[in-house]
Amino acid sequence: MTSVAQHELRPEAAWRPASHRQAPPGGKVAFIGANNPETARMVRDVQSATGVEFIGYFDNDPNKKGRTFCGLPVFGGFDDLLRCDRAAFGLVNLITRDTSTRHQTTRFFADNGFSAADFIHPSINLDGVTLGRGVYLQEGVIVQGGVVLGDNVCVNSGATISHETSLGTSCFVAPGATLAGLVTLAAGVLIGAGAVVLPRLSLGIGTIVGAGAVITKDTTERSIMAGVPATAKGKAPDDEAFLPLFLGKT
Ligand SMILES: CC(C)(COP(=O)(O)OP(=O)(O)OC[C@H]1O[C@@H](n2cnc3c(N)ncnc32)[C@H](O)[C@@H]1OP(=O)(O)O)[C@@H](O)C(=O)NCCC(=O)NCCS
Structure with missing residues (x-):
């Protein structure tokens, strides 16, 4: 394989202007993780703006199988998912408790032939923004021009991603955080609620x-930072390499 072909296979090559998004397979979406009731409001808003149909949840908690969560059925766990038709729907990963689990979960369904779908509140202005696949943006997020949000990124309500900032694969930004302009997050970074990262x-x-931390300096791999100004409190476990995800063509 030539180096040019390798370059073309990099998932970043499939990241596209937000205006060029494609509908999920079959125009339908299922969720991974039946935990957050905010999802129900997002479903109503996204469904009426885009016509995408949300069909239900997959969740490995056996107690949830066969029940409903916020008005949609829970089909079962990953064993049940693997029996489904890959062309029938795309998947949205709602897991945000840590970026390792989020990344591993998306890699699991991508490696098994499923497509990642976006779940983006229709009120968000994405003019001039580049997106990977499987991006989940809650209501009230501000994403400024020149921003790049990579595959499997999630940004929660009220966070601000300022101009020309770039988030790598599987980053998660919690409610109310602010990333100033020209910030670069490598893959798998977690920004806690209300934290600030300086330009x-x-x-x-x-x-x-x-x-609530204020980051004033670059950080090294897997640093745990807290305080104002933030100082290193330790190292996160080295249990996930955050390798690129191959989520298919856009
Ligand atoms: C900073 C953080 C990663 C540390 O987690 P942890 O390693 O499990 O730390 P602990 O809870 O055991 O606390 C360790 C110490 O740090 C302090 N601490 C915890 N979080 C802190 C924070 N955000 N800022 C300042 N100090 C903090 C604790 O008070 C404790 O201090 P002590 O040893 O003097 O008692 C975590 O507390 C945090 O802020 N995570 C982000 C949560 C978040 O916003 N999630 C998004 C939800 S949508």
């Missing part, structure tokens, strides 16, 4: 930023 900083792969 032009780079955060290493798997960095965890505590709630």
Whole structure:
């Protein structure tokens, strides 16, 4: 394989302007993780704006199988998922408790032939923004021009991603956090609620930023940062390499 072909296979090559998004397979979406009631409001808003049909949940908790969560059925766990037709629907990963689990879950369904679908509140202005696949943006997120949100990124309500900031694969930004302009997050970074990252900083792969922290310096891989100004409190486990995800063609 030539180096050019390898370059073309990099998932970043499939990241596209937000205006070029494609509908999920079959125009339908199922969720991974039946835990957050905020999903129900998002479903109503996204469904009426886009016509995408949300069909239900997959969740490995056996107590949830066969019940409903926020008005949609829980089909069962990953064993049940693997018996489904890959062309019938796309999947949205709602897991945000840590970026390792989020990344591993998306890799599991991508490696098994499922497509990642976006779940983006229709009120968000994405003009001039580049998106990977499987991006989940809650209501009230501000994403400024020149921002890049990679595959499997999630940003929660009220967070601000300022101009020309870039989030790598599987990053998660909690409610009310602010990333100033020209910030670069490597893959798997978690930004805690209300934290602030000052302009032009780079955060290493798997960095965890505590709630309310103010990051004033670049961070190294897997640093746990907290406080104002933030200082290193330790290292996150080295249990996930955050390798690129191959989520199919856009
Ligand atoms: C910083 C953080 C990663 C540390 O987690 P942890 O390693 O499990 O730490 P602990 O809860 O055991 O606390 C360790 C110490 O740090 C302090 N601490 C915890 N979080 C802190 C924070 N955000 N800022 C300042 N100090 C913090 C604790 O008070 C404790 O201090 P002590 O040893 O003097 O008692 C975590 O507390 C945090 O802020 N995570 C982000 C949560 C979040 O916003 N999630 C998004 C939800 S949508």
